[in-house]
Amino acid sequence: MDNIPVIMIIFGGSGDLAHRKLYPALFNLYEKGLIKKNFAVIGTARRPWSHEYLRGQVQEAISESIDNYDKKDAEEFASHFYYQSHDVTDVDHYIALKHLAEDLDKKYDAQGNRIFYMAMAPRFFGTIASHINDQHLVGPGFNRLVVEKPFGHDLASAEELNKTIQESFKEENVYRIDHYLGKEMVLNITPFRAANPLVRSVWNKDLIENIQITVGESLGVGTRGGYYDTSGALRDMVQNHIFQIITLLAMPEPEKLNSKEIHQAKQELLASLHIPTLEDVEKYFVRGQYAAANDKPAYLQEDQVAPDSMTETYAAGRVVFGKGPIANVPIYYRTGKEMKEKKTRIDIVLKTQDNPYGEVKPNVLTIIVDPEKEIHFTINGKEVSGNSLRLEELDFGYSKKELSEIPDGYERLIHDILIGDNTNFTHWAELKQYWKYIDAVEQAWETMNQAGKKPETYQPMSFGPEKANDIFANKKDYWIYQ
């Protein structure tokens, strides 16, 4: 790998994301040689830490995440870290930050390149972006801005944030990060679709009956009730991760695998996204809140959650596009807290056809994204005795060694930011469409709240409310994963 010269400024350097994900990912990239001699990282946050303290934290973060790492390398890597105590709203702090970045640029010969990583509460994103601009923090080399999720709370706030960001950064330099796009099996969707005649030839509206996406979390909201109650499952999971997966499944096949063509394909598809009406939401969507179980509280009893909250901890719904290879094929999803398993899984259900055996079970292509990383093709075959049919699976998977070598999503995406490849980041035009859809569903739910229709209650360790079994337009369809 090349040695990329850069000064990276992490806003929120004492936070959970920096500790658990960013520092280990950067260390792995350092070990692979992508950053080596010519880089420095400035961690900023409110706490009065010293450079030494941050370096200790960085080494601790590495030791907690990576087995058998080289301690000497970790020490040398951490020596490139600098801490700047910083309040995001204080202009003077940006001036100090600018001077530190310039000094480090000289010291490490970073060639004027800057990466600004916003790893803190989203309410600060706009403020940071405008101060980067006002106080001229950008360097004479490349300047890239990394924005964590969520990007806005609805379309209006996302548009406002985007406007502020675009005053300082061109769209191609804005990296809206969604770590699902760095996951091995999400990256596998395009090759799976495009490189296998067997799959490619069925990837159309005539042969796919429906697509089903399940993103289950086995835990409740824990200590994050306050934040979660302002968000809910739709904003927290569907607006970003689930929509990214759906877009990759439904977009027209790009002619080439470069960023421009892939984003073009995505935008062509998303322009035809059906925005759900109130009637659609009443028919094809279900929201829920988890009930109490054993010694665990119900959602409405969680800390910092309003006892009459209407926020959903579970959402099931439907996405339909008017264009693309699977135009008008329903794509169903369900996601929630306190579900049966922590699992991310995609089931592509093929249509059954008239055949001499009569009614048969559908073929299903299954991609398991997490925790396993596998593809299964469920097909019909003959029973040993007699002529009746049974289902069997053809499997694609990785060896133990390969699994241990799969980089974390953050490592992959930070690699891409360093080399300036924005293929696996969300373009504003895409995000805008996602928000339009989310706003329409939220609005419909608000109307339903006014009419006294509350979210369903579901039992923890389940796949959500019973009602989610009735969202299929074709009444013969059912959730494949049960």
Ligand code: NAD
């Ligand atoms: P966190 O609360 O652990 O950390 C926030 C950081 O911001 C801390 O370093 C804190 O000191 C700093 N900060 C807060 N107020 C400040 C102020 N006024 N001035 C200067 N610094 C201030 O949050 P987190 O979990 O690390 O999340 C950060 C971002 O990453 C959020 O946008 C979150 O949605 C996103 N994210 C986090 C995770 C995760 O696993 N933690 C995963 C995906 C996305």
